[in-house]
Amino acid sequence: xxxxxxxxxxxxxxxxxxxxxxxxxxxxxxxxxxxxxxxxxxxxxxxxxxxxxxxxxxxxxxxxxxxxxxxxxxxxxxxxxxxxxxxxxxxxxxxxxxxxxxxxxxxxxxxxxxxx
Amino acid sequence: xxxxxxxxxxxxxxxxxxxxxxxxxxxxxxxxxxxxxxxxxxxxxxxxxxxxxxxxxxxxxxxxxxxxxxxxxxxxxxxxxxxxxxxxxxxxxxxxxxxxxxxxxxxxxxxxxxxxxxxxxxxxxxxxxxxxxxxxxxxxxxxxxxxxxxxxxxxxxxxxxxxxxxxxxxxxxxxxxxxxxxxxxx
Numbered sequence: 001x002x003x004x005x006x007x008x009x010x011x012x013x014x015x016x017x018x019x020x021x022x023x024x025x026x027x028x029x030x031x032x033x034x035x036x037x038x039x040x041x042x043x044x045x046x047x048x049x050x051x052x053x054x055x056x057x058x059x060x061x062x063x064x065x066x067x068x069x070x071x072x073x074x075x076x077x078x079x080x081x082x083x084x085x086x087x088x089x090x091x092x093x094x095x096x097x098x099x100x101x102x103x104x105x106x107x108x109x110x111x112x113x114x115x116x
Numbered sequence: 117x118x119x120x121x122x123x124x125x126x127x128x129x130x131x132x133x134x135x136x137x138x139x140x141x142x143x144x145x146x147x148x149x150x151x152x153x154x155x156x157x158x159x160x161x162x163x164x165x166x167x168x169x170x171x172x173x174x175x176x177x178x179x180x181x182x183x184x185x186x187x188x189x190x191x192x193x194x195x196x197x198x199x200x201x202x203x204x205x206x207x208x209x210x211x212x213x214x215x216x217x218x219x220x221x222x223x224x225x226x227x228x229x230x231x232x233x234x235x236x237x238x239x240x241x242x243x244x245x246x247x248x249x250x251x252x253x254x255x256x257x258x259x260x261x262x263x264x265x266x267x268x269x270x271x272x273x274x275x276x277x278x279x280x281x282x283x284x285x286x287x288x289x290x291x292x293x294x295x296x297x298x299x300x301x302x
Contacts, residue, residue, distance in 0.1 A: 005125050008125065015136060019136065019137075019140045022137050022141055023140055023143075023144045026140075026141055026144040026148065026209055026212075027144060027206055028207040028208065028209055028210065029206075029207050030144075030206045030207070031205030031206065032205075034147070034206045038140070038147070066202075071205070088137060091125075091130040091131075091133050091134050091137075092130075094125060094126075094130040095127045095130050
């Protein structure tokens with residue numbers, strides 16, 4: 001069996017992208033400003049990470065207009081939710097692979113209900 | 117964009133990533149749940165039910181009138197919830213609401229089976245699950261305590277309608293505090 005680190009997905013392993021996909025997976029859709037504030041990212045940084053995730057097929061981006069104001073909405077795709085689930089499983093395995101002590105349980109681990 | 121695959125991730129770093137994911141999940145859920153809106157609506161439901169049961173003490177008719185009223189205002193509530201979500205830029209996952217509704221239904225069934233107040237028990241369960249998923253453990257425990265307290269005072273002989281009035285007023289007060297805090301942060 002391969003080491004869990006080999007199953008980490010480079011597209012979402014970067015913390016900001018992991019956060020974006022987590023937030024998107026927890027919602028039906030979330031807008032650019034909410035994501036930026038939630039994750040404390042800059043506009044440019046968020047845009048760059050959104051493009052990477054969109055290219056990987058993990059999120060979809062939709063543009064709407066609120067009056068004259070443009071809004072960007074982000075939604076997680078099925079593939080994105082699956083990738084997030086697998087990333088979380090791999091991270092849990094990394095902890096378990098090296099240290100199978102009960103300390104793993106002490107981590108306030110992400111809840112599988114109802115997000116990912 | 118080519119990036120190096122992080123094969124050297126230590127267990128401590130993996131644990132930190134998991135904590136980060138857990139934190140993002142909780143913050144997102146908290147924002148999606150719209151606590152003030154839910155608490156104000158829930159408080160209004162409990163108080164209305166209490167008032168109706170006090171002035172018109174026919175349990176079956178009260179329940180029918182209450183359910184009919186809820187069905188009638190549902191489209192307005194959906195519209196209002198969507199409007200708030202649109203303005204805030206965050207539409208909550210239906211699974212989050214289903215988890216809360218599922219807990220409410222299960223506890224309501226248990227309450228009916230054990231002779232407890234189904235309305236208070238269901239509301240306490242839904243609030244507790246929502247607060248727990250949003251990482252608000254203290255509020256989750258307070259909701260459970262309020263549900264148990266409501267059932268205990270009803271079991272001690274206090275009219276259910278009076279108990280609902282007091283507990284509904286309490287929920288409204290907490291909802292108002294949440295609303296003021298949210299406005300303050302905005």
